[in-house]
Amino acid sequence: MAATPLYFGDSDRKLYxxxxxxxxxxxxxxxxxxxxxxxxxAIRSYRTYRQLAERLSRAGASVLRFDYYxxxxxxxxxxxxxxxxxxxxxxxAHEELEAMTELRRFAWVGLGLGxxxxxxxxxxxxxxxxxxxxxxxxxxxxxxxAVLRGAHIAxxxxxxxxPASRIKRDTPKEPAKMTEALGFHLSDTLRSQLLDFxxxxxxxxxxxxxxxxxxxxxxxPSREDILRSAAAHYRRYDxxxxxxxxxxxxxxxxxxxxxxxxxxxxxxxRS
Amino acid sequence: xxxxxxxxxxxxxxxxxxxxxxxVRGRPGLIFFNAGxxxxxxxxxxxVKLARALNAPSxxxxxxxxxxxxxxxxxxxxxxxxxxxxxxxxxTISDELDAPDTIAIGICSGADHAMRAAVADPxxxxxxxxxxxxxxxxxxxxxxxxxxxxxxxxxxxxxxSMMARGESVQNSDNEEQxxxxxxxxxxxxxxxxxxxxxxxxxxxxxRILIVYTGLVxxxxxxxxxxxxxxxxxxxxxxxxxxxxxxxxxxxxSIASQEALIARIDDWLQRNYRSARDExxx
Numbered sequence: 001m002a003a004t005p006l007y008f009g010d011s012d013r014k015l016y017x018x019x020x021x022x023x024x025x026x027x028x029x030x031x032x033x034x035x036x037x038x039x040x041x042a043i044r045s046y047r048t049y050r051q052l053a054e055r056l057s058r059a060g061a062s063v064l065r066f067d068y069y070x071x072x073x074x075x076x077x078x079x080x081x082x083x084x085x086x087x088x089x090x091x092x093a094h095e096e097l098e099a100m101t102e103l104r105r106f107a108w109v110g111l112g113l114g115x116x117x118x119x120x121x122x123x124x125x126x127x128x129x130x131x132x133x134x135x136x137x138x139x140x141x142x143x144x145x146a147v148l149r150g151a152h153i154a155x156x157x158x159x160x161x162x163p164a165s166r167i168k169r170d171t172p173k174e175p176a177k178m179t180e181a182l183g184f185h186l187s188d189t190l191r192s193q194l195l196d197f198x199x200x201x202x203x204x205x206x207x208x209x210x211x212x213x214x215x216x217x218x219x220x221p222s223r224e225d226i227l228r229s230a231a232a233h234y235r236r237y238d239x240x241x242x243x244x245x246x247x248x249x250x251x252x253x254x255x256x257x258x259x260x261x262x263x264x265x266x267x268x269x270r271s
Numbered sequence: 272x273x274x275x276x277x278x279x280x281x282x283x284x285x286x287x288x289x290x291x292x293x294x295v296r297g298r299p300g301l302i303f304f305n306a307g308x309x310x311x312x313x314x315x316x317x318x319v320k321l322a323r324a325l326n327a328p329s330x331x332x333x334x335x336x337x338x339x340x341x342x343x344x345x346x347x348x349x350x351x352x353x354x355x356x357x358x359x360x361x362x363t364i365s366d367e368l369d370a371p372d373t374i375a376i377g378i379c380s381g382a383d384h385a386m387r388a389a390v391a392d393p394x395x396x397x398x399x400x401x402x403x404x405x406x407x408x409x410x411x412x413x414x415x416x417x418x419x420x421x422x423x424x425x426x427x428x429x430x431x432s433m434m435a436r437g438e439s440v441q442n443s444d445n446e447e448q449x450x451x452x453x454x455x456x457x458x459x460x461x462x463x464x465x466x467x468x469x470x471x472x473x474x475x476x477x478r479i480l481i482v483y484t485g486l487v488x489x490x491x492x493x494x495x496x497x498x499x500x501x502x503x504x505x506x507x508x509x510x511x512x513x514x515x516x517x518x519x520x521x522x523x524s525i526a527s528q529e530a531l532i533a534r535i536d537d538w539l540q541r542n543y544r545s546a547r548d549e550x551x552x
Contacts (some may be wrong), residue, residue, distance in 0.1 A: 163424040
C-alpha cells in the first residue's frame with residue numbers, strides 16, 4: 001500500500017498526517033506512531049522519517065507520521081505550537097492510528113522534542129506502548145532551550161556569514177527569553193512549558209524503551225537512570241552516523257541508516 | 272480549515288495541499304513547491320506561512336520523487352520533469368480553483384524551475400523569484416568589500432582565527448564568498464540566456480518580482496546593481512527587483528519572513544487586484 005496523506009482531528013485543530021500501510025503481511029506486526037521533533041529539526045529529519053516509515057511498512061508495520069498543530073501542513077500558526085498541544089495532538093494521532101488499523105500493539109518513535117512529547121503522552125494516556133524508541137530525546141526543557149540558542153546563533157552566523165559575536169548581541173542571553181529559534185517561534189507558552197519539563201517519572205510507561213544516542217548527543221547518567229526505570233526492558237544504542245540534524249547530513253541527503261536498521265529490526269524482532 | 276490534500280499528475284503521483292476559500296475567489300492562484308532539499312512546506316515553513324498570509328488560492332506540492340510525491344514514470348531528466356510537474360500543478364489550479372491568473376513562487380533552485388516553467392507554459396502569468404541566478408557586478412562587489420573591511424567584528428574574528436591556526440596575515444584567506452556558495456552549487460545559466468528568458472517573459476506580459484538576499488550580496492545588494500548588470504535590457508522599467516542584503520538565503524529570522532510576506536503581498540495587491548477587489552474599493 002502506498003503512503004496515504006490525510007487530515008484528521010477536530011475541525012478547529014486539523015492535523016496533517018501520512019499513513020503507510022503494511023506492504024507485507026506479518027502476524028503481530030505493530031502500529032508505529034512517529035513523533036516529529038521541533039521546528040527546523042522536523043524539516044531536517046523529514047527524509048529520514050519518511051524513509052523509516054517506508055522501511056517499517058515493508059517490514060509489515062502500519063505507520064502514521066503527523067504534523068503537530070502549528071507545524072508542517074497542519075492547521076495553526078507556528079506561534080500556536082506548544083508542548084501541551086503537541087501532547088494532545090499525539091494522543092489524537094494515536095487514537096486515529098488505532099481506529100485505522102484496529103491494532104492494539106504500538107511502537108512509538110520520538111526524535112528530539114518528539115521524544116519528550118512521546119514520554120508525556122505515554123504518561124498522560126497510559127497507552128503503554130510495547131516499544132518506545134527515543135532518539136536523542138529532550139529530557140530537560142531548560143537544557144533544550146540552551147541547545148536551541150546555541151544552534152540558532154551558529155546557524156545565523158553561518159547563513160549570514162557574520163561573526164557569532166554579532167548574532168549573540170542580537171540574541172537574548174538567557175535561553176528562557178528566546179522568542180524564536182532557527183526560523184520558528186518560541187511562544188511564551190512553549191518556553192514556559194519547556195522550562196517546566198524535566199522527565200523524572202520512574203513509573204513504568206512502556207514495556208521497552210530503546211534510547212538511541214547520536215554521536216554528538218550527551219544524556220546525563222542520572223536522566224538515563226530515570227529513563228531506565230520507566231520501562232520493564234531498557235537498552236541503549238549509540239549511533240556512529242553523522243548527526244541527523246547537521247548541515248552536512250541535510251544538504252547531502254544523508255540518512256543515518258544504522259538508526260533506521262535498529263528501529264526496524266527492533267520492531268520486527270517483537271513481531 | 273480551507274485546505275485539502277490533492278493527488279494529481281499523469282499518474283496521480285504528485286501530492287500537495289490545495290488552499291481555497293470563497294473569500295479569495297477571483298484572486299490569482301499561487302503555486303509553491305520544493306526549495307532545494309526542503310519539502311513542499313518550504314524553509315522554516317515559509318511556503319505555508321506565505322500561502323496563508325497572502326489571501327489567495329494556492330497549491331503547494333512536492334516535485335516528482337521529493338517529499339510525498341512518487342517518482343514520475345516518464346523518465347524525463349530532473350529539470351524537464353520539474354517543468355512537467357509545474358504544468359500538472361497549473362492544470363490542478365485551473366480545474367479546482369476559480370483563479371484568473373497563475374503565479375509561480377520559487378526559492379533558489381525552485382526559482383530556476385519556476386522560470387523554466389514560465390518560459391514553457393504561457394498559463395503562468397506571474398513569477399516571484401527568490402534568489403534566482405545572480406551575476407557579477409563590480410559596484411556590488413566593491414560595496415561588499417568595503418563593508419567587510421570596515422567591520423571591526425570581522426577583523427577580531429579573523430585575528431583570533433589566524434592566531435589559533437598560527438598563520439600570518441599573508442596566509443589568511445580573505446573570507447570572501449566563493450562562487451559556489453553564492454550559486455548554492457547549482458549550474459548558473461549564462462547571463463545572456465537568463466536575460467533572454469526574462470525578456471521573453473516580459474514581452475509575453477508576465478509580471479515578475481525578484482528578491483535577492485544577502486547570499487548574493489557580492490553580486491546584488493541593491494536593485495540598482497541588477498539593473499546595471501542588465502543595463503542593455505531595460506529591466507528597470509519592466510521587472511520589480513528588491514534586495515534584502517541583511518537577510519539570509521532561507522529567511523531564518525521571523526522578522527525577515529514577515530518582511531518578505533509584506534513585500535510579496537504589496538506586489539500582489541498592486542499587480543493583481545481582482546474584479547471583486549475593484550468592486551469593493
